[in-house]
Amino acid sequence: MAVLPLMTDERAIVTLDADNPVTARILCTDLAGLRNQALGLAEAAGFATDNRVIVPKAPWNYLSPMLWPRATCAVEAGALAGPDGDLMIGAGGAAARLVAALRRPDLPAVIIQHPRMDADRFDAIIAAPHDAITGPNVIVARTAMHRVTPARLAEARAVWAPMFAHLPRPLVAVLIGGSNGRYRLDTAAARQIADGLAGMMDADRASVMLTPSRRTDAAARAMFQETLAPRGAWVWDMAGDNPYFGMLALADAIVVTADSVSMVSEAVATAAPVMLARLPGKSTRIGAFMDDMVACGRARDFAGRLEMWPVTPLDDTPMAAGELRRRLGM
Structure with missing residues (x-):
């Protein structure tokens, strides 16, 4: 699996076109760790964001998303309502099911983390090396996506x-x-x-x-x-x-x-x-x-003592964002 080179010096990938911004619909359950990954990727790519919270409906909220028969029927309507935006970015298992179900030729689906389903159902997957997933739509990032700039x-x-x-x-x-x-x-x-x-x-x-x-x-x-x-x-x-x-x-x-x-x-x-x-x-x-x-x-x-040594910031979010824009042509 090829790991794309790190880019730690640069965060801003593009400048938003105020007259015609690319808008990413962010789809995640209400977990800060997932939401910040999706927002961090979108912000680094220069996308405007439309944040939606995935709220599973009963009885599906008691089951793993992998067991949902139809993701669009398993979640509350707020995540599904328009406007659609120009692409969807999700993080986590519930988001993977939903963005795959909503994907259209004019609405690309991007998922962060291994989706645990057919990779061909996504236009781009942001994965870690230990996810052990490969394919033409996979972007491998050493660190998780985030908003620290x-x-x-x-x-x-x-x-x-x-x-x-x-x-x-x-x-x-x-x-x-x-x-x-x-x-x-x-x-x-x-x-x-x-x-x-x-x-x-x-x-x-x-x-x-x-x-x-x-x-x-x-x-x-x-x-x-x-x-x-x-x-x-x-x-x-x-x-x-x-x-x-x-x-x-x-x-x-x-x-x-x-x-x-x-x-x-x-x-x-x-x-x-x-x-x-x-x-x-x-x-x-x-x-x-x-x-x-x-x-x-x-x-x-950590062993109970303060240790200091020279370090360089390590951040793959800019790389992943730039590669995502390149692959989607945005």
Whole structure:
């Protein structure tokens, strides 16, 4: 399988024609990780976006999308209503079924992640190397699609710098995910990570700014708060504006739980070294991605100490977006 070359210096692929923009209808279930991948690809390609949320209807919401007899009958009407746009971009299993069903000669279907169905039903598939899918319509990207851009980071840095100005350098951003069916972030796992972060703060005189995600269990959040806040760490309480992009922009180093390809892809798109906090559990696909990030030197496993080494931002979103436009002739 040929992997297209990385392009890490350039994000803007085209400038939108204000009089005749290409509009992508974004089709995803209400999961931030999927939605941000589709939006990131569309934005990097210079498309205008029309965001639609896929809401499965009963009884299909209790079944895997692979078992839906007709995708257009299994979802609420909001995702199906016009206008159609110039192409569809989806991410995830439900989106794969729906964009394949809605595809027309004048409405190309693009899916992010392995669709787990006939690849010929899509005009383009954005896949990872470990998806092991090939074909003339497959674009292989080493990292997940996302919305982390130099411009967005610069904007976030200006907004959030005053909030974190009291924290001494080096400043470590900690990105916490959660249990997902393959990995487990329970109280015991949270305690182990929190203890490692506390040891790093004590031994390396590092400051910590930590953000949980919507998937982080309340008990795990409490564990981080109770362990790290007394040492001066800033732990987001999930209220008010989300500091995520500000933390990415300001970090001298990043620690991120290794349960999410999307979250790690966003971290490695910055100029900061990234350390992976591994979790109990197993996923061949996610594990292969994390191991690749370590093997190429872009990430290291977190061992309770601050590690700093020279890195270059790693981001395949611009490459995939440019290749998508080329293949679709847009």
